[in-house]
Amino acid sequence: MDEADAIRDFLGDRPEAQQLREWRETLERRLTSLQAEQRRGAPLPGLPKQIEQLKRQISALREEEAITEFVEDSVRVTLAMGALDAGMDEE
Numbered sequence: 001m002d003e004a005d006a007i008r009d010f011l012g013d014r015p016e017a018q019q020l021r022e023w024r025e026t027l028e029r030r031l032t033s034l035q036a037e038q039r040r041g042a043p044l045p046g047l048p049k050q051i052e053q054l055k056r057q058i059s060a061l062r063e064e065e066a067i068t069e070f071v072e073d074s075v076r077v078t079l080a081m082g083a084l085d086a087g088m089d090e091e
Helices: 003-011 017-039 047-090
Strands: none
Touching: 003 047, 017 047
16 A cells, blocks of 8 residues: 555545645635725625634634644654564565
């Protein structure tokens, strides 16, 4: 089993860190756009609430991204250690 397959198996249905990062970056761009609208004084009802909601979503995605990245790195290290052990057994 290669590294990508091992990570995919371990994560199951959860998205990979890269996907979470892309989602977070998309929300950050949207937040920047809404904040610019707010600074211009655009009369958009519910804008402050929408901005706060986006901030919470970005924070949650950032946390999930960090956790998932840690898990992915752990799987990589485990695979590398296994390969190292296998190589030492052959000698």
